[in-house]
Amino acid sequence: MDLDTVMAEAAPRRFSPKDDMPEEYRKAATRMIQFHANSEVMGGYLEKPFIRQAPSLDRKLAFSAKVQDEIGHAQLLYRAAESLGVKSRDQMLDELAEGEGKFLNCFHYPMDSWYEVPMIAFFVDGAAMRRQATLKRASWEPYAHAMDKVCFEEGFHVKHGEDILRELMTSSKANQERTQEAFDEWWPRILQFFGPTNDKSTHHDFSAKVGLKTMTNDELRQAFLNAYIPKAEKYGLEIPDDPGLIYHEDEDRYEVVEEDLDWDQFFTVTKNASEGSERQILSRADRQEAVDWVREAMDGWERMGSTTTPQAAD
Amino acid sequence: MIWEVFRQEEPGDYHKHCGNVHAPDRDMAKMFAQIQHGRRMKTHSLWVVPQDEVGEVDDQDTAFGGTTDKAYRWATTYNRVDASFAKEVADSEAEQRAAEKKREASSQ
Numbered sequence: 300m301d302l303d304t305v306m307a308e309a310a311p312r313r314f315s316p317k318d319d320m321p322e323e324y325r326k327a328a329t330r331m332i333q334f335h336a337n338s339e340v341m342g343g344y345l346e347k348p349f350i351r352q353a354p355s356l357d358r359k360l361a362f363s364a365k366v367q368d369e370i371g372h373a374q375l376l377y378r379a380a381e382s383l384g385v386k387s388r389d390q391m392l393d394e395l396a397e398g399e400g401k402f403l404n405c406f407h408y409p410m411d412s413w414y415e416v417p418m419i420a421f422f423v424d425g426a427a428m429r430r431q432a433t434l435k436r437a438s439w440e441p442y443a444h445a446m447d448k449v450c451f452e453e454g455f456h457v458k459h460g461e462d463i464l465r466e467l468m469t470s471s472k473a474n475q476e477r478t479q480e481a482f483d484e485w486w487p488r489i490l491q492f493f494g495p496t497n498d499k500s501t502h503h504d505f506s507a508k509v510g511l512k513t514m515t516n517d518e519l520r521q522a523f524l525n526a527y528i529p530k531a532e533k534y535g536l537e538i539p540d541d542p543g544l545i546y547h548e549d550e551d552r553y554e555v556v557e558e559d560l561d562w563d564q565f566f567t568v569t570k571n572a573s574e575g576s577e578r579q580i581l582s583r584a585d586r587q588e589a590v591d592w593v594r595e596a597m598d599g600w601e602r603m604g605s606t607t608t609p610q611a612a613d
Numbered sequence: 614m615i616w617e618v619f620r621q622e623e624p625g626d627y628h629k630h631c632g633n634v635h636a637p638d639r640d641m642a643k644m645f646a647q648i649q650h651g652r653r654m655k656t657h658s659l660w661v662v663p664q665d666e667v668g669e670v671d672d673q674d675t676a677f678g679g680t681t682d683k684a685y686r687w688a689t690t691y692n693r694v695d696a697s698f699a700k701e702v703a704d705s706e707a708e709q710r711a712a713e714k715k716r717e718a719s720s721q
Contacts, residue, residue: 312625357685364686425699432701440625451712454688454696454705460692526699 301507309510311436312443316382317407324509327502328439328559329385331511336376337395338427341420343369344583345406349416356385361459365420368456372449379441396584397569403427405488407576414477420460420484422527426492427521428453430514438510461530468534475535482536490542490555491565493520499562524553616642617667618650619660628660636661678716689713 302321305314314320343366350366353359377388386394394400405423410416433451434448467478493516506512508566514522523545531538538544543556567573571580616636619628631650636642642661649660686688690707696702 315624361685363685368686425702428701428705432704443625444627450701450705450709452705454702454709455686455691457699457702458688458691458694458696458706462691465694530698553643 306508309438309508311438311510311513312440313438313510315440316384320383325383325385327505327509328442328511329383330502331419331506332376332380332383332439332442333386333391334401334403335396336373336473337400337405339369339373339376340395341402341406341579341583342372342423343584345579346416346419349410349413352413354413356460358463361455365456365459372445372452373446375445376442379439379445381430382441384440392587395580398577398580398586401569401571404491404565404568405485407571407573407579408485408488409578411577412477412481414474414481415485417460417464417467417478418481418489421457421464421530422460422485422489422591423492424453424456424460425527426489426519426523428457429526430493430519431520433514434510436513442511464534468536479536482531483539485543486539487560490520491560491562493517493523495562495565496557520555521552524555525551528553546603614631614642615664616646616661617664618642618646619662620650620654620656621658621660622655624657626657628658633664634661687713 300308300319300321302323304322305324346362346369347366350359350363353362377391380386380391381388391400394404403423405419410419427601428450431446431450435443435450437443437446464478467474495516497503497515497517500516503512503515507515528538529545542559545554546552546555547554564573568576571577614635614638615633616639617633618631620631631654634642634649636645639661643659646659646661650656650676676686688696688702688709696706
């Protein structure tokens, strides 16, 4: 299929591994899905320490279930990515360990206290879910199918995240203040979650033309703000003055003062060049290495017992 | 030889199991599948898979989802917060509620 045909026929779940897709499409889809898969891994690892630090048994159970879900989502997504035939799952995991693999800005920052947990588990997950819901209509069928399962599970994550926020913001004044401090720190990063505005987005046009993305960064951020700012306010969180945010009541629309956001920092972070990036990547790489023996044992078992020729995807 | 048949109605849909056919080889299996399963029901694509190649585990072999209470992993448990503020969260909760109902109905 040539690129013009792809653009003409692009529709939700239109293309699958049996279609002969042009290299431009396969590369763009791989880049996008690999980024998504990497983000699931890095988000899971960021939250993992809070299984131990959870303040109650209920939270511990829910948090371990959530981290397990995120790693499962990564597996689904690496499968969807490798079905494009550009990179194998091993290759993508190696790239992540070597600092080549890119992932969401929010997962490059350290998370030290329980007060920060709802920033990820409610706001970042909520933002992610907003975006993922639109990707059910992506043109690469295996990606859209993965989104069906991811979105099925994510409702628990977001509601559990909100439940933590609600609990903290209805408890002691000291807890409320610490939660507000965490919010002040995370809010600009959350605003940058959807990436640069449309005019500065490098990949949007192509991805939209071939049906990989169905909404722009600006539209997604707008929809997120409309839903989540009232929630923050409901629990008594104050929206920081900086970065500036102007509400246009007549249009029910928030305008973010772009100059107030540190896009240099954003691009440093998302190029894996920040201090936090290095720490997160290396700590995951260490843990991946620590369980190498499990993968090796399984590979050995598979080679011993297999009667069919292994496929590239395995 | 028996071949299990999976039908996909529209491009982008899931292939769903719809029956099986007897056939000596893959080509014949594809032909019989077309005739038996692809003629009257709307069909975009069919898969045929040798029955021997299908691995199965059923609810007699295992307790799917485990035997402990896993209420903590469902959105429907967190009722001090309300999902209706975001359609995608509410949709996910509705899907989970539907799945929960089916599980409960089958365990009774």
